[in-house]
Amino acid sequence: MVVFVCGAMTMVLELVAARVLSPYVGSSNLIWTSIIGIMLVFMSLGYWAGGKIADKKHDINDLSQFILISAITTSIIPILETIIVNNLAQVIEQLIIVAIISAIFIFGIPSFMLATASPIAVKLKNEEEKKVGSVSGKISSLSTIGSIFGTFFAGFVLIPNVGVSNIIIGSSILLLMLSILIHPKKDKKYVISMIIVTLVIILLCLTGKNLFKIAHLDVIKDEDSEYSRIWVKDIKVADNVSYKTLQVDTELESYMNEQTGEMGAKYLGYYDLFEYYNKNAKDALLIGGAAYTYPKHYLKRYDDKKIDVVEIDPKMTQIAEEEFDLDVNNPNLGIYHQDGRSYLNYSKNKYDVIMIDAFTGRNVPFELTTYEAMCNAKRMLNEGGIVMTNVISSLEGKDSKFIKHEYATYKKVFDDVKLFMVNTQDKNQVQNLILIGIKGESNIDKSKEEKYQVLLETEVKDFESDSQISTDDFAPIGS
Numbered sequence: 254m255v256v257f258v259c260g261a262m263t264m265v266l267e268l269v270a271a272r273v274l275s276p277y278v279g280s281s282n283l284i285w286t287s288i289i290g291i292m293l294v295f296m297s298l299g300y301w302a303g304g305k306i307a308d309k310k311h312d313i314n315d316l317s318q319f320i321l322i323s324a325i326t327t328s329i330i331p332i333l334e335t336i337i338v339n340n341l342a343q344v345i346e347q348l349i350i351v352a353i354i355s356a357i358f359i360f361g362i363p364s365f366m367l368a369t370a371s372p373i374a375v376k377l378k379n380e381e382e383k384k385v386g387s388v389s390g391k392i393s394s395l396s397t398i399g400s401i402f403g404t405f406f407a408g409f410v411l412i413p414n415v416g417v418s419n420i421i422i423g424s425s426i427l428l429l430m431l432s433i434l435i436h437p438k439k440d441k442k443y444v445i446s447m448i449i450v451t452l453v454i455i456l457l458c459l460t461g462k463n464l465f466k467i468a469h470l471d472v473i474k475d476e477d478s479e480y481s482r483i484w485v486k487d488i489k490v491a492d493n494v495s496y497k498t499l500q501v502d503t504e505l506e507s508y509m510n511e512q513t514g515e516m517g518a519k520y521l522g523y524y525d526l527f528e529y530y531n532k533n534a535k536d537a538l539l540i541g542g543a544a545y546t547y548p549k550h551y552l553k554r555y556d557d558k559k560i561d562v563v564e565i566d567p568k569m570t571q572i573a574e575e576e577f578d579l580d581v582n583n584p585n586l587g588i589y590h591q592d593g594r595s596y597l598n599y600s601k602n603k604y605d606v607i608m609i610d611a612f613t614g615r616n617v618p619f620e621l622t623t624y625e626a627m628c629n630a631k632r633m634l635n636e637g638g639i640v641m642t643n644v645i646s647s648l649e650g651k652d653s654k655f656i657k658h659e660y661a662t663y664k665k666v667f668d669d670v671k672l673f674m675v676n677t678q679d680k681n682q683v684q685n686l687i688l689i690g691i692k693g694e695s696n697i698d699k700s701k702e703e704k705y706q707v708l709l710e711t712e713v714k715d716f717e718s719d720s721q722i723s724t725d726d727f728a729p730i731g732s
Contacts (some may be wrong), residue, residue: 260399299368331461478568507544528573532698
């Protein structure tokens with residue numbers, strides 16, 4: 254039972270670690286690698302130390318104490334999140350360094366302590382059965398089965414339904430109960446001390462929650478979904494101007510002017526160019542809903558048109574409805590909670606315009622950047638239809654890799670390609686770029702030219718790319 258629970262708790266902590274750190278350092282492959290690597294280091298040290306201790310003094314009391322220490326150090330995680338991660342992220346630009354340091358000081362000790370359980374358990378059990386091979390195999394198997402259970406239970410059930418802060422409290426209490434359960438001598442003094450420890454653990458968890466609120470006064474909602482940790486913030490930029498924002502990991506996904514209800518991101522206005530490039534457009538698709546700020550704008554401005562939104566995370570839609578005034582019952586709005594690439598692959602629906610806004614900084618779902626994905630998007634377009642994609646990149650310099658590969662890919666698929674700079678004319682500056690692919694001949698509405706003159710003047714007409722196209726087999730711009 255002990256090694257099963259400790260194995261499960263180890264994997265729960267690993268998943269929790271990623272959620273705790275993601276708003277400060279992101280959730281890229283490099284960050285995941287850093288977290289897993291550090292925790293494996295401390296687990297290895299724990300196995301080694303546990304074996305040494307077991308050879309010298311194989312007492313179940315030691316096992317109880319180590320589990321108790323893991324319970325206490327787990328309960329401190331919310332406090333350390335604010336004290337260590339929040340402060341480090343503000344002073345160290347290299348997020349990988351922040352992730353490594355944070356993983357060491359926040360998750361190192363509980364990982365170490367949980368790992369000591371297996372070798373001590375092997376020694377204790379071997380005293381009974383005198384079959385070291387069978388005992389070590391049984392203990393390792395149970396620990397691994399616990400890890401498997403912890404992985405699936407935390408990932409599929411706990412995180413999206415209970416939330417990280419409650420998981421930390423529950424894990425601390427569970428480890429405390431396990432420590433008490435296996436303690437050999439439960440006299441009056443021990444019972445009193447455990448009551449005190451229980452109160453301390455609860456106090457530590459509550460203190461962590463309060464410290465978080467003090468350090469993040471602008472966070473009005475902190476939610477965990479199946480896919481990410483989501484923050485909704487209320488940010489005042491002037492006396493009479495405030496924005497409600499939606500943040501996933503370190504990136505700002507959407508923001509809305511609370512006074513007017515209008516979308517805040519400048520690049521979203523470029524999606525309105527669809528009515529210039531395709532005057533007959535009636536049906537639109539947006540991949541990547543987030544807070545649904547553009548769909549709300551679209552439905553208000555074009556009440557004779559329809560828009561479908563593919564958003565992989567149902568929690569996003571729920572937050573958009575609760576915090577960003579989304580009317581999910583609008584008859585001109587269709588919502589599909591599924592992966593964007595899957596929708597492109599298998600949907601039979603046809604559209605006049607497809608908008609892709611699923612890219613967040615350099616965290617790119619590569620499967621939406623490839624030649625195969627764009628071929629499927631083109632297949633879903635009516636003649637004269639367009640694909641419009643928000644790309645975050647520079648046009649030149651070391652940060653231009655994304656747009657060069659993507660531009661080459663669009664040129665391979667579409668009959669005509671347009672590119673717009675949204676934020677600045679500095680080609681070395683990372684910014685929002687709007688990439689447009691047109692199927693067949695465009696149905697330009699000349700009557701809208703003056704209306705969109707300011708946007709049309711930002712077109713980049715001399716851009717060229719000799720980069721290799723992105724494919725499902727070779728996608729150098731994915732995270």
